[in-house]
Amino acid sequence: MIDISTLKNKDIVEKMANYEKVFWLNPNVGSAPCPFGIEEINDAEARLARFAPFILKAFPDTAETMGIIESPLKEIPEMKKALTKMTGDFPGKLYLKMDSHLKVSGSVKARGGIYEVLKLAEKIAMEAGMLKETDDYSILLEDRFRELFGKYSVQVGSTGNLGLSIGIISAKLGFKVTVHMSADARQWKKDLLRSKGVTVIEYPQDYQVAVAEGRKASAGDPLCHFVDDEGSEDLFFGYSVAAKRIIPQFEEAGIVVDENNPLYVYIPCGVGGAPGGVAFGLKTIFGDNVHIYFAEPTHSPCMTLALVTGLNAKICCADIGLDGKTAADGLACGRASYLVADLMTPIVEGCYTLQDEELYPFLAALKDTEGIFIEPSSTASFIGPALVNKPGTHILWATGGSMVPQEEADVYYNKGKA
Numbered sequence: 001m002i003d004i005s006t007l008k009n010k011d012i013v014e015k016m017a018n019y020e021k022v023f024w025l026n027p028n029v030g031s032a033p034c035p036f037g038i039e040e041i042n043d044a045e046a047r048l049a050r051f052a053p054f055i056l057k058a059f060p061d062t063a064e065t066m067g068i069i070e071s072p073l074k075e076i077p078e079m080k081k082a083l084t085k086m087t088g089d090f091p092g093k094l095y096l097k098m099d100s101h102l103k104v105s106g107s108v109k110a111r112g113g114i115y116e117v118l119k120l121a122e123k124i125a126m127e128a129g130m131l132k133e134t135d136d137y138s139i140l141l142e143d144r145f146r147e148l149f150g151k152y153s154v155q156v157g158s159t160g161n162l163g164l165s166i167g168i169i170s171a172k173l174g175f176k177v178t179v180h181m182s183a184d185a186r187q188w189k190k191d192l193l194r195s196k197g198v199t200v201i202e203y204p205q206d207y208q209v210a211v212a213e214g215r216k217a218s219a220g221d222p223l224c225h226f227v228d229d230e231g232s233e234d235l236f237f238g239y240s241v242a243a244k245r246i247i248p249q250f251e252e253a254g255i256v257v258d259e260n261n262p263l264y265v266y267i268p269c270g271v272g273g274a275p276g277g278v279a280f281g282l283k284t285i286f287g288d289n290v291h292i293y294f295a296e297p298t299h300s301p302c303m304t305l306a307l308v309t310g311l312n313a314k315i316c317c318a319d320i321g322l323d324g325k326t327a328a329d330g331l332a333c334g335r336a337s338y339l340v341a342d343l344m345t346p347i348v349e350g351c352y353t354l355q356d357e358e359l360y361p362f363l364a365a366l367k368d369t370e371g372i373f374i375e376p377s378s379t380a381s382f383i384g385p386a387l388v389n390k391p392g393t394h395i396l397w398a399t400g401g402s403m404v405p406q407e408e409a410d411v412y413y414n415k416g417k418a
Contacts, residue, residue: 107400113165115238146174157211239277266384364416
């Protein structure tokens with residue numbers, strides 16, 4: 001435990017230690033240049049375009065987008081009316097970015113997680129002299145490539161959704177893949193992975209232990225690639241491509257983003273990789289005209305704690321006595337990503353937290369008003385627009401949900417209605 005009285009913003013930290021909700025505005029926005037830029041985003045986007053023929057053939061449900069894994073942006077006016085009653089009014093239109101419905105693995109992790117494994121496969125195949133950038137990448141489904149990738153293994157520690165994306169794409173390519181799952185991972189996610197030939201190792205402890213064990217199991221094996229959710233630049237750049245892909249969606253929806261028409265984006269946050277990558281991409285493209293907020297559960301607000309104290313990854317939720325137990329399983333992370341916390345210090349406009357019991361009514365209301373189901377952790381962002389309460393375009397970034405089994409979805413919905 002840390003002596004809270006010695007910490008920066010100790011009044012806010014005290015509230016967090018008591019599981020109280022907080023809303024913090026970041027005074028450091030724009031204080032430092034980001035070491036990355038549009039070049040990294042363009043490189044990742046080009047790589048994903050090269051892999052589109054492979055994705056199309058391996059996952060035929062991506063036919064509509066020709067092998068590009070992308071999600072819809074949908075205006076949700078009826079949900080805005082419901083939110084106004086639930087959280088308070090706010091000016092401007094409300095949209096849902098439906099990463100909850102991304103193909104292949106049904107969550108935002110289908111961006112960064114899949115990207116990192118594809119980049120690894122490309123590197124191995126090119127070094128073996130079997131692949132060139134100009135090739136049709138659908139050849140990667142041939143037996144000779146499965147044989148090549150079968151010599152290598154991939155490991156990752158996860159609360160669930162990252163494990164799904166890494167497991168599904170690695171198994172499809174032919175890698176031996178192990179997912180180290182923390183105690184809060186949902187059973188159906190473990191079952192689904194095992195059905196695809198993925199080795200799932202379960203831990204009674206939290207996410208950090210699962211990551212540490214995955215890292216340990218991978219160490220010293222030159223043929224093993226560890227996907228480091230706490231510090232991977234490849235994951236980060238994979239997520240960032242979302243910002244470029246949203247430009248044509250804005251044009252189609254008639255959304256203008258400039259100094260007179262600001263953009264407000266609210267993203268659920270766990271360890272920080274996915275929201276961090278998306279935030280970096282949006283900030284790189286829209287600059288000062290976009291304002292990004294991270295949402296976390298009161299029991300596991302690792303990024304809020306990192307940024308509020310200025311200690312970044314040097315502090316964890318357990319240091320202030322928090323138990324890390326939350327119904328938002330994808331957000332059950334005790335310590336922020338050391339890569340992302342540092343990068344977000346000048347980028348994120350603010351952070352806010354909410355109680356677990358608030359997640360379910362939002363989930364039920366979205367289903368009732370717009371006919372869209374998302375998982376509980378995806379609704380963490382929904383109190384944001386009323387907290388910020390500024391005119392502009394408001395986007396709730398839905399991070400997962402379309403792969404939740406119906407019986408489990410019904411349980412969540414009924415809980416929300418109750």
